[in-house]
Amino acid sequence: METRRQALLDELPRLRRYARMLVGDPAHADDLVQDCLVRAISNLDRWQLGTNMRAWLFTIMRNVLFNNLRRARRSPFLDCGGDAMDTVPVAADQEQRMRVLDVDKAFTRLPSAHKEVFLLIAVEGLDYEEAAQILGVPVGTVKSRLSRARNDLRTSLDKSDKPQPQDADFAERIRRGA
Amino acid sequence: MKLQPPITDDDIEALLTGHLSPARRRVVEDALGAQPDLRRRVEALQADQDALRAIAADLLSEPIPDRFLALLDADAASLDRPARRRHGT
Known part of the structure:
Protein backbone atom coordinates (compact mmCIF):
# COMPACT_ATOMS: atom_id res chain seq x y z
CA MET A 1 0.00 0.00 0.00
CA GLU A 2 1.35 3.36 -0.96
CA THR A 3 2.30 5.62 1.91
CA ARG A 4 1.65 9.33 2.00
CA ARG A 5 5.35 10.01 2.05
CA GLN A 6 5.82 7.97 -1.13
CA ALA A 7 2.88 9.69 -2.80
CA LEU A 8 4.45 13.07 -2.02
CA LEU A 9 7.87 11.90 -3.18
CA ASP A 10 6.39 10.70 -6.46
CA GLU A 11 4.99 14.15 -7.18
CA LEU A 12 8.18 16.12 -6.46
CA PRO A 13 9.57 16.11 -10.04
CA ARG A 14 6.33 17.46 -11.52
CA LEU A 15 5.87 19.99 -8.75
CA ARG A 16 9.36 21.26 -9.27
CA ARG A 17 8.90 21.41 -13.03
CA TYR A 18 5.61 23.30 -12.67
CA ALA A 19 7.25 25.91 -10.46
CA ARG A 20 10.22 26.17 -12.80
CA MET A 21 8.16 26.68 -15.91
CA LEU A 22 5.99 29.24 -14.13
CA VAL A 23 8.67 31.48 -12.69
CA GLY A 24 11.72 30.63 -14.80
CA ASP A 25 14.44 31.29 -12.25
CA PRO A 26 15.56 27.93 -10.76
CA ALA A 27 16.33 29.33 -7.31
CA HIS A 28 12.98 31.10 -7.07
CA ALA A 29 11.23 27.95 -8.26
CA ASP A 30 12.92 25.78 -5.64
CA ASP A 31 12.06 28.26 -2.90
CA LEU A 32 8.43 27.99 -3.97
CA VAL A 33 8.62 24.20 -3.89
CA GLN A 34 10.15 24.36 -0.42
CA ASP A 35 7.31 26.54 0.89
CA CYS A 36 4.77 24.36 -0.86
CA LEU A 37 6.23 21.18 0.65
CA VAL A 38 6.29 22.62 4.16
CA ARG A 39 2.61 23.48 3.84
CA ALA A 40 1.72 20.17 2.25
CA ILE A 41 3.51 18.17 4.94
CA SER A 42 1.83 20.09 7.75
CA ASN A 43 -1.58 19.53 6.14
CA LEU A 44 -0.97 16.03 4.88
CA ASP A 45 -3.42 14.42 7.25
CA ARG A 46 -6.14 16.38 5.45
CA TRP A 47 -5.31 14.66 2.20
CA GLN A 48 -6.92 11.28 1.60
CA LEU A 49 -4.79 8.45 0.28
CA GLY A 50 -5.93 7.55 -3.24
CA THR A 51 -7.23 10.99 -4.10
CA ASN A 52 -5.54 13.36 -6.52
CA MET A 53 -2.39 14.51 -4.79
CA ARG A 54 -1.06 16.22 -7.88
CA ALA A 55 -4.00 18.62 -8.10
CA TRP A 56 -3.81 19.21 -4.34
CA LEU A 57 -0.10 20.09 -4.52
CA PHE A 58 -0.53 22.35 -7.55
CA THR A 59 -3.26 24.23 -5.68
CA ILE A 60 -0.96 24.73 -2.69
CA MET A 61 1.81 25.83 -5.06
CA ARG A 62 -0.39 28.50 -6.58
CA ASN A 63 -1.41 29.78 -3.16
CA VAL A 64 2.24 29.99 -2.14
CA LEU A 65 3.15 31.82 -5.34
CA PHE A 66 0.35 34.34 -4.99
CA ASN A 67 1.03 34.93 -1.32
CA ASN A 68 4.72 35.48 -1.98
CA LEU A 69 4.00 37.86 -4.82
CA ARG A 70 1.41 39.73 -2.77
CA ARG A 71 3.91 40.14 0.05
CA ALA A 72 6.43 41.53 -2.43
CA ARG A 73 3.62 43.81 -3.69
CA ARG A 74 3.79 42.51 -7.24
CA SER A 75 0.92 41.56 -9.49
CA PRO A 76 0.52 37.78 -9.71
CA PHE A 77 0.16 38.26 -13.44
CA LEU A 78 3.48 39.96 -14.10
CA ASP A 79 5.92 37.78 -15.93
CA CYS A 80 8.67 36.77 -13.52
CA GLY A 81 11.22 36.37 -16.30
CA GLY A 82 13.98 33.84 -16.86
CA ASP A 83 14.16 30.92 -19.24
CA ALA A 84 12.98 27.54 -18.03
CA MET A 85 15.89 25.71 -19.65
CA ASP A 86 19.57 25.83 -18.80
CA THR A 87 20.47 23.61 -21.73
CA VAL A 88 18.65 22.76 -24.93
CA PRO A 89 16.88 19.42 -24.74
CA VAL A 90 18.07 16.83 -27.23
CA ALA A 91 15.99 17.33 -30.36
CA ALA A 92 16.01 15.34 -33.59
CA ASP A 93 17.25 18.05 -35.91
CA GLN A 94 18.49 21.60 -36.16
CA GLU A 95 15.09 23.02 -37.03
CA GLN A 96 13.56 21.38 -33.98
CA ARG A 97 16.37 22.64 -31.74
CA MET A 98 15.84 26.21 -32.94
CA ARG A 99 12.13 25.89 -32.45
CA VAL A 100 12.55 24.65 -28.88
CA LEU A 101 14.77 27.65 -28.07
CA ASP A 102 12.27 30.04 -29.65
CA VAL A 103 9.30 28.47 -27.89
CA ASP A 104 11.12 28.60 -24.56
CA LYS A 105 11.85 32.29 -24.94
CA ALA A 106 8.32 33.10 -26.11
CA PHE A 107 6.75 31.00 -23.35
CA THR A 108 8.58 32.89 -20.61
CA ARG A 109 7.05 36.12 -21.92
CA LEU A 110 3.48 34.87 -21.60
CA PRO A 111 1.43 36.16 -18.67
CA SER A 112 1.27 33.73 -15.74
CA ALA A 113 -2.39 32.97 -16.37
CA HIS A 114 -1.53 31.75 -19.87
CA LYS A 115 1.47 29.77 -18.69
CA GLU A 116 -0.69 28.00 -16.13
CA VAL A 117 -3.34 26.73 -18.52
CA PHE A 118 -0.67 25.63 -20.95
CA LEU A 119 1.16 23.72 -18.23
CA LEU A 120 -1.87 22.11 -16.63
CA ILE A 121 -3.62 21.00 -19.83
CA ALA A 122 -0.98 20.65 -22.53
CA VAL A 123 1.96 19.54 -20.36
CA GLU A 124 0.49 17.86 -17.28
CA GLY A 125 -2.42 16.46 -19.27
CA LEU A 126 -5.06 17.33 -16.69
CA ASP A 127 -8.62 17.53 -17.93
CA TYR A 128 -10.53 20.79 -18.01
CA GLU A 129 -12.46 20.05 -14.82
CA GLU A 130 -9.31 19.39 -12.81
CA ALA A 131 -7.59 22.47 -14.18
CA ALA A 132 -10.68 24.56 -13.50
CA GLN A 133 -10.66 23.43 -9.86
CA ILE A 134 -6.98 24.20 -9.41
CA LEU A 135 -7.29 27.61 -11.04
CA GLY A 136 -10.59 28.45 -9.35
CA VAL A 137 -12.31 29.42 -12.63
CA PRO A 138 -15.10 27.88 -14.75
CA VAL A 139 -14.28 25.22 -17.35
CA GLY A 140 -15.26 27.62 -20.14
CA THR A 141 -12.65 30.09 -18.92
CA VAL A 142 -9.97 27.40 -18.98
CA LYS A 143 -10.84 26.54 -22.58
CA SER A 144 -10.88 30.09 -23.87
CA ARG A 145 -7.76 31.01 -21.92
CA LEU A 146 -5.83 28.08 -23.35
CA SER A 147 -6.95 28.84 -26.86
CA ARG A 148 -5.84 32.44 -26.41
CA ALA A 149 -2.54 31.32 -24.85
CA ARG A 150 -1.76 29.09 -27.82
CA ASN A 151 -2.56 31.81 -30.31
CA ASP A 152 -0.62 34.47 -28.41
CA LEU A 153 2.40 32.18 -28.28
CA ARG A 154 2.10 31.50 -32.00
CA THR A 155 1.70 35.19 -32.81
CA SER A 156 4.79 36.14 -30.83
CA LEU A 157 6.73 33.36 -32.55
CA ASP A 158 5.51 34.52 -35.97
CA LYS A 159 6.74 38.02 -35.19
CA SER A 160 10.21 36.80 -34.33
CA ASP A 161 10.52 34.48 -37.36
CA LYS A 162 13.04 35.56 -39.97
CA PRO A 163 11.45 36.58 -43.29
CA GLN A 164 11.01 33.69 -45.71
CA PRO A 165 10.96 33.72 -49.52
CA GLN A 166 7.45 34.23 -50.89
CA ASP A 167 5.65 30.89 -50.77
CA ALA A 168 4.34 31.35 -54.30
CA ASP A 169 7.78 32.05 -55.78
CA PHE A 170 9.27 29.14 -53.93
CA ALA A 171 6.57 26.73 -55.09
CA GLU A 172 7.00 27.96 -58.65
CA ARG A 173 10.75 27.40 -58.57
CA ILE A 174 10.24 23.90 -57.23
CA ARG A 175 7.74 23.13 -59.96
CA ARG A 176 10.11 24.39 -62.65
CA GLY A 177 12.88 22.26 -61.18
CA ALA A 178 15.09 25.28 -60.59
CA MET B 1 -18.22 19.09 -54.04
CA LYS B 2 -18.33 17.48 -50.61
CA LEU B 3 -19.52 19.86 -47.90
CA GLN B 4 -17.17 20.02 -44.96
CA PRO B 5 -18.72 20.36 -41.48
CA PRO B 6 -17.35 23.35 -39.58
CA ILE B 7 -14.36 22.77 -37.31
CA THR B 8 -14.76 24.34 -33.89
CA ASP B 9 -12.08 25.72 -31.58
CA ASP B 10 -12.95 22.82 -29.29
CA ASP B 11 -12.13 20.40 -32.11
CA ILE B 12 -8.73 21.99 -32.60
CA GLU B 13 -8.03 21.91 -28.88
CA ALA B 14 -9.09 18.28 -28.67
CA LEU B 15 -6.93 17.43 -31.67
CA LEU B 16 -3.91 19.08 -30.07
CA THR B 17 -4.38 17.34 -26.73
CA GLY B 18 -5.33 13.98 -28.26
CA HIS B 19 -8.89 13.93 -26.96
CA LEU B 20 -10.81 13.46 -30.20
CA SER B 21 -12.66 10.22 -30.78
CA PRO B 22 -11.21 8.34 -33.78
CA ALA B 23 -14.34 9.08 -35.80
CA ARG B 24 -14.34 12.80 -35.00
CA ARG B 25 -10.59 12.93 -35.59
CA ARG B 26 -11.04 11.61 -39.13
CA VAL B 27 -13.72 14.23 -39.79
CA VAL B 28 -11.55 17.04 -38.43
CA GLU B 29 -8.47 15.92 -40.36
CA ASP B 30 -10.49 15.65 -43.58
CA ALA B 31 -11.87 19.14 -43.03
CA LEU B 32 -8.37 20.49 -42.34
CA GLY B 33 -7.20 18.86 -45.57
CA ALA B 34 -9.59 21.14 -47.42
CA GLN B 35 -8.46 24.29 -45.59
CA PRO B 36 -4.70 24.65 -46.11
CA ASP B 37 -4.32 27.92 -44.18
CA LEU B 38 -6.07 26.55 -41.13
CA ARG B 39 -4.20 23.28 -41.46
CA ARG B 40 -0.86 25.11 -41.51
CA ARG B 41 -1.82 27.04 -38.40
CA VAL B 42 -2.88 23.89 -36.56
CA GLU B 43 0.38 22.22 -37.57
CA ALA B 44 2.28 25.21 -36.19
CA LEU B 60 11.23 16.25 -15.31
CA SER B 61 14.46 14.28 -15.45
CA GLU B 62 16.38 16.58 -13.11
CA PRO B 63 17.38 14.96 -9.83
CA ILE B 64 15.51 16.07 -6.70
CA PRO B 65 17.65 18.32 -4.46
CA ASP B 66 18.59 16.87 -1.09
CA ARG B 67 16.84 19.61 0.84
CA PHE B 68 13.43 18.42 -0.37
CA LEU B 69 14.21 14.81 0.46
CA ALA B 70 15.40 15.96 3.87
CA LEU B 71 12.05 17.68 4.46
CA LEU B 72 10.24 14.42 3.79
CA ASP B 73 12.59 12.41 5.97
CA ALA B 74 12.53 14.87 8.87
CA ASP B 75 8.80 14.35 9.13
CA ALA B 76 8.82 10.64 8.32
CA ALA B 77 7.06 9.61 11.48
CA SER B 78 4.26 12.16 11.27
CA LEU B 79 3.77 11.81 7.48
CA ASP B 80 2.20 8.45 7.75
CA ARG B 81 0.34 8.69 10.97
CA PRO B 82 -3.25 7.56 10.55
CA ALA B 83 -5.63 10.16 9.12
CA ARG B 84 -7.96 11.90 11.53
CA ARG B 85 -11.29 10.16 11.39
CA ARG B 86 -13.75 12.27 9.51
CA HIS B 87 -17.42 12.37 10.26
CA GLY B 88 -19.15 9.78 8.13
CA THR B 89 -16.05 7.92 6.80
Missing part, protein backbone atom coordinates in the same frame (compact mmCIF):
# COMPACT_ATOMS: atom_id res chain seq x y z
CA LEU B 45 0.31 25.05 -32.93
CA GLN B 46 1.10 21.33 -32.72
CA ALA B 47 4.81 21.98 -33.25
CA ASP B 48 4.75 24.67 -30.55
CA GLN B 49 3.15 22.21 -28.14
CA ASP B 50 5.67 19.51 -29.03
CA ALA B 51 8.50 21.94 -28.28
CA LEU B 52 6.93 22.90 -24.95
CA ARG B 53 6.54 19.24 -24.04
CA ALA B 54 10.18 18.59 -24.96
CA ILE B 55 11.23 21.36 -22.57
CA ALA B 56 8.93 19.93 -19.91
CA ALA B 57 10.17 16.35 -20.35
CA ASP B 58 13.73 17.52 -19.97
CA LEU B 59 12.93 19.32 -16.72
Whole structure:
Protein backbone atom coordinates (compact mmCIF):
# COMPACT_ATOMS: atom_id res chain seq x y z
CA MET A 1 0.00 0.00 0.00
CA GLU A 2 1.35 3.36 -0.96
CA THR A 3 2.30 5.62 1.91
CA ARG A 4 1.65 9.33 2.00
CA ARG A 5 5.35 10.01 2.05
CA GLN A 6 5.82 7.97 -1.13
CA ALA A 7 2.88 9.69 -2.80
CA LEU A 8 4.45 13.07 -2.02
CA LEU A 9 7.87 11.90 -3.18
CA ASP A 10 6.39 10.70 -6.46
CA GLU A 11 4.99 14.15 -7.18
CA LEU A 12 8.18 16.12 -6.46
CA PRO A 13 9.57 16.11 -10.04
CA ARG A 14 6.33 17.46 -11.52
CA LEU A 15 5.87 19.99 -8.75
CA ARG A 16 9.36 21.26 -9.27
CA ARG A 17 8.90 21.41 -13.03
CA TYR A 18 5.61 23.30 -12.67
CA ALA A 19 7.25 25.91 -10.46
CA ARG A 20 10.22 26.17 -12.80
CA MET A 21 8.16 26.68 -15.91
CA LEU A 22 5.99 29.24 -14.13
CA VAL A 23 8.67 31.48 -12.69
CA GLY A 24 11.72 30.63 -14.80
CA ASP A 25 14.44 31.29 -12.25
CA PRO A 26 15.56 27.93 -10.76
CA ALA A 27 16.33 29.33 -7.31
CA HIS A 28 12.98 31.10 -7.07
CA ALA A 29 11.23 27.95 -8.26
CA ASP A 30 12.92 25.78 -5.64
CA ASP A 31 12.06 28.26 -2.90
CA LEU A 32 8.43 27.99 -3.97
CA VAL A 33 8.62 24.20 -3.89
CA GLN A 34 10.15 24.36 -0.42
CA ASP A 35 7.31 26.54 0.89
CA CYS A 36 4.77 24.36 -0.86
CA LEU A 37 6.23 21.18 0.65
CA VAL A 38 6.29 22.62 4.16
CA ARG A 39 2.61 23.48 3.84
CA ALA A 40 1.72 20.17 2.25
CA ILE A 41 3.51 18.17 4.94
CA SER A 42 1.83 20.09 7.75
CA ASN A 43 -1.58 19.53 6.14
CA LEU A 44 -0.97 16.03 4.88
CA ASP A 45 -3.42 14.42 7.25
CA ARG A 46 -6.14 16.38 5.45
CA TRP A 47 -5.31 14.66 2.20
CA GLN A 48 -6.92 11.28 1.60
CA LEU A 49 -4.79 8.45 0.28
CA GLY A 50 -5.93 7.55 -3.24
CA THR A 51 -7.23 10.99 -4.10
CA ASN A 52 -5.54 13.36 -6.52
CA MET A 53 -2.39 14.51 -4.79
CA ARG A 54 -1.06 16.22 -7.88
CA ALA A 55 -4.00 18.62 -8.10
CA TRP A 56 -3.81 19.21 -4.34
CA LEU A 57 -0.10 20.09 -4.52
CA PHE A 58 -0.53 22.35 -7.55
CA THR A 59 -3.26 24.23 -5.68
CA ILE A 60 -0.96 24.73 -2.69
CA MET A 61 1.81 25.83 -5.06
CA ARG A 62 -0.39 28.50 -6.58
CA ASN A 63 -1.41 29.78 -3.16
CA VAL A 64 2.24 29.99 -2.14
CA LEU A 65 3.15 31.82 -5.34
CA PHE A 66 0.35 34.34 -4.99
CA ASN A 67 1.03 34.93 -1.32
CA ASN A 68 4.72 35.48 -1.98
CA LEU A 69 4.00 37.86 -4.82
CA ARG A 70 1.41 39.73 -2.77
CA ARG A 71 3.91 40.14 0.05
CA ALA A 72 6.43 41.53 -2.43
CA ARG A 73 3.62 43.81 -3.69
CA ARG A 74 3.79 42.51 -7.24
CA SER A 75 0.92 41.56 -9.49
CA PRO A 76 0.52 37.78 -9.71
CA PHE A 77 0.16 38.26 -13.44
CA LEU A 78 3.48 39.96 -14.10
CA ASP A 79 5.92 37.78 -15.93
CA CYS A 80 8.67 36.77 -13.52
CA GLY A 81 11.22 36.37 -16.30
CA GLY A 82 13.98 33.84 -16.86
CA ASP A 83 14.16 30.92 -19.24
CA ALA A 84 12.98 27.54 -18.03
CA MET A 85 15.89 25.71 -19.65
CA ASP A 86 19.57 25.83 -18.80
CA THR A 87 20.47 23.61 -21.73
CA VAL A 88 18.65 22.76 -24.93
CA PRO A 89 16.88 19.42 -24.74
CA VAL A 90 18.07 16.83 -27.23
CA ALA A 91 15.99 17.33 -30.36
CA ALA A 92 16.01 15.34 -33.59
CA ASP A 93 17.25 18.05 -35.91
CA GLN A 94 18.49 21.60 -36.16
CA GLU A 95 15.09 23.02 -37.03
CA GLN A 96 13.56 21.38 -33.98
CA ARG A 97 16.37 22.64 -31.74
CA MET A 98 15.84 26.21 -32.94
CA ARG A 99 12.13 25.89 -32.45
CA VAL A 100 12.55 24.65 -28.88
CA LEU A 101 14.77 27.65 -28.07
CA ASP A 102 12.27 30.04 -29.65
CA VAL A 103 9.30 28.47 -27.89
CA ASP A 104 11.12 28.60 -24.56
CA LYS A 105 11.85 32.29 -24.94
CA ALA A 106 8.32 33.10 -26.11
CA PHE A 107 6.75 31.00 -23.35
CA THR A 108 8.58 32.89 -20.61
CA ARG A 109 7.05 36.12 -21.92
CA LEU A 110 3.48 34.87 -21.60
CA PRO A 111 1.43 36.16 -18.67
CA SER A 112 1.27 33.73 -15.74
CA ALA A 113 -2.39 32.97 -16.37
CA HIS A 114 -1.53 31.75 -19.87
CA LYS A 115 1.47 29.77 -18.69
CA GLU A 116 -0.69 28.00 -16.13
CA VAL A 117 -3.34 26.73 -18.52
CA PHE A 118 -0.67 25.63 -20.95
CA LEU A 119 1.16 23.72 -18.23
CA LEU A 120 -1.87 22.11 -16.63
CA ILE A 121 -3.62 21.00 -19.83
CA ALA A 122 -0.98 20.65 -22.53
CA VAL A 123 1.96 19.54 -20.36
CA GLU A 124 0.49 17.86 -17.28
CA GLY A 125 -2.42 16.46 -19.27
CA LEU A 126 -5.06 17.33 -16.69
CA ASP A 127 -8.62 17.53 -17.93
CA TYR A 128 -10.53 20.79 -18.01
CA GLU A 129 -12.46 20.05 -14.82
CA GLU A 130 -9.31 19.39 -12.81
CA ALA A 131 -7.59 22.47 -14.18
CA ALA A 132 -10.68 24.56 -13.50
CA GLN A 133 -10.66 23.43 -9.86
CA ILE A 134 -6.98 24.20 -9.41
CA LEU A 135 -7.29 27.61 -11.04
CA GLY A 136 -10.59 28.45 -9.35
CA VAL A 137 -12.31 29.42 -12.63
CA PRO A 138 -15.10 27.88 -14.75
CA VAL A 139 -14.28 25.22 -17.35
CA GLY A 140 -15.26 27.62 -20.14
CA THR A 141 -12.65 30.09 -18.92
CA VAL A 142 -9.97 27.40 -18.98
CA LYS A 143 -10.84 26.54 -22.58
CA SER A 144 -10.88 30.09 -23.87
CA ARG A 145 -7.76 31.01 -21.92
CA LEU A 146 -5.83 28.08 -23.35
CA SER A 147 -6.95 28.84 -26.86
CA ARG A 148 -5.84 32.44 -26.41
CA ALA A 149 -2.54 31.32 -24.85
CA ARG A 150 -1.76 29.09 -27.82
CA ASN A 151 -2.56 31.81 -30.31
CA ASP A 152 -0.62 34.47 -28.41
CA LEU A 153 2.40 32.18 -28.28
CA ARG A 154 2.10 31.50 -32.00
CA THR A 155 1.70 35.19 -32.81
CA SER A 156 4.79 36.14 -30.83
CA LEU A 157 6.73 33.36 -32.55
CA ASP A 158 5.51 34.52 -35.97
CA LYS A 159 6.74 38.02 -35.19
CA SER A 160 10.21 36.80 -34.33
CA ASP A 161 10.52 34.48 -37.36
CA LYS A 162 13.04 35.56 -39.97
CA PRO A 163 11.45 36.58 -43.29
CA GLN A 164 11.01 33.69 -45.71
CA PRO A 165 10.96 33.72 -49.52
CA GLN A 166 7.45 34.23 -50.89
CA ASP A 167 5.65 30.89 -50.77
CA ALA A 168 4.34 31.35 -54.30
CA ASP A 169 7.78 32.05 -55.78
CA PHE A 170 9.27 29.14 -53.93
CA ALA A 171 6.57 26.73 -55.09
CA GLU A 172 7.00 27.96 -58.65
CA ARG A 173 10.75 27.40 -58.57
CA ILE A 174 10.24 23.90 -57.23
CA ARG A 175 7.74 23.13 -59.96
CA ARG A 176 10.11 24.39 -62.65
CA GLY A 177 12.88 22.26 -61.18
CA ALA A 178 15.09 25.28 -60.59
CA MET B 1 -18.22 19.09 -54.04
CA LYS B 2 -18.33 17.48 -50.61
CA LEU B 3 -19.52 19.86 -47.90
CA GLN B 4 -17.17 20.02 -44.96
CA PRO B 5 -18.72 20.36 -41.48
CA PRO B 6 -17.35 23.35 -39.58
CA ILE B 7 -14.36 22.77 -37.31
CA THR B 8 -14.76 24.34 -33.89
CA ASP B 9 -12.08 25.72 -31.58
CA ASP B 10 -12.95 22.82 -29.29
CA ASP B 11 -12.13 20.40 -32.11
CA ILE B 12 -8.73 21.99 -32.60
CA GLU B 13 -8.03 21.91 -28.88
CA ALA B 14 -9.09 18.28 -28.67
CA LEU B 15 -6.93 17.43 -31.67
CA LEU B 16 -3.91 19.08 -30.07
CA THR B 17 -4.38 17.34 -26.73
CA GLY B 18 -5.33 13.98 -28.26
CA HIS B 19 -8.89 13.93 -26.96
CA LEU B 20 -10.81 13.46 -30.20
CA SER B 21 -12.66 10.22 -30.78
CA PRO B 22 -11.21 8.34 -33.78
CA ALA B 23 -14.34 9.08 -35.80
CA ARG B 24 -14.34 12.80 -35.00
CA ARG B 25 -10.59 12.93 -35.59
CA ARG B 26 -11.04 11.61 -39.13
CA VAL B 27 -13.72 14.23 -39.79
CA VAL B 28 -11.55 17.04 -38.43
CA GLU B 29 -8.47 15.92 -40.36
CA ASP B 30 -10.49 15.65 -43.58
CA ALA B 31 -11.87 19.14 -43.03
CA LEU B 32 -8.37 20.49 -42.34
CA GLY B 33 -7.20 18.86 -45.57
CA ALA B 34 -9.59 21.14 -47.42
CA GLN B 35 -8.46 24.29 -45.59
CA PRO B 36 -4.70 24.65 -46.11
CA ASP B 37 -4.32 27.92 -44.18
CA LEU B 38 -6.07 26.55 -41.13
CA ARG B 39 -4.20 23.28 -41.46
CA ARG B 40 -0.86 25.11 -41.51
CA ARG B 41 -1.82 27.04 -38.40
CA VAL B 42 -2.88 23.89 -36.56
CA GLU B 43 0.38 22.22 -37.57
CA ALA B 44 2.28 25.21 -36.19
CA LEU B 45 0.31 25.05 -32.93
CA GLN B 46 1.10 21.33 -32.72
CA ALA B 47 4.81 21.98 -33.25
CA ASP B 48 4.75 24.67 -30.55
CA GLN B 49 3.15 22.21 -28.14
CA ASP B 50 5.67 19.51 -29.03
CA ALA B 51 8.50 21.94 -28.28
CA LEU B 52 6.93 22.90 -24.95
CA ARG B 53 6.54 19.24 -24.04
CA ALA B 54 10.18 18.59 -24.96
CA ILE B 55 11.23 21.36 -22.57
CA ALA B 56 8.93 19.93 -19.91
CA ALA B 57 10.17 16.35 -20.35
CA ASP B 58 13.73 17.52 -19.97
CA LEU B 59 12.93 19.32 -16.72
CA LEU B 60 11.23 16.25 -15.31
CA SER B 61 14.46 14.28 -15.45
CA GLU B 62 16.38 16.58 -13.11
CA PRO B 63 17.38 14.96 -9.83
CA ILE B 64 15.51 16.07 -6.70
CA PRO B 65 17.65 18.32 -4.46
CA ASP B 66 18.59 16.87 -1.09
CA ARG B 67 16.84 19.61 0.84
CA PHE B 68 13.43 18.42 -0.37
CA LEU B 69 14.21 14.81 0.46
CA ALA B 70 15.40 15.96 3.87
CA LEU B 71 12.05 17.68 4.46
CA LEU B 72 10.24 14.42 3.79
CA ASP B 73 12.59 12.41 5.97
CA ALA B 74 12.53 14.87 8.87
CA ASP B 75 8.80 14.35 9.13
CA ALA B 76 8.82 10.64 8.32
CA ALA B 77 7.06 9.61 11.48
CA SER B 78 4.26 12.16 11.27
CA LEU B 79 3.77 11.81 7.48
CA ASP B 80 2.20 8.45 7.75
CA ARG B 81 0.34 8.69 10.97
CA PRO B 82 -3.25 7.56 10.55
CA ALA B 83 -5.63 10.16 9.12
CA ARG B 84 -7.96 11.90 11.53
CA ARG B 85 -11.29 10.16 11.39
CA ARG B 86 -13.75 12.27 9.51
CA HIS B 87 -17.42 12.37 10.26
CA GLY B 88 -19.15 9.78 8.13
CA THR B 89 -16.05 7.92 6.80
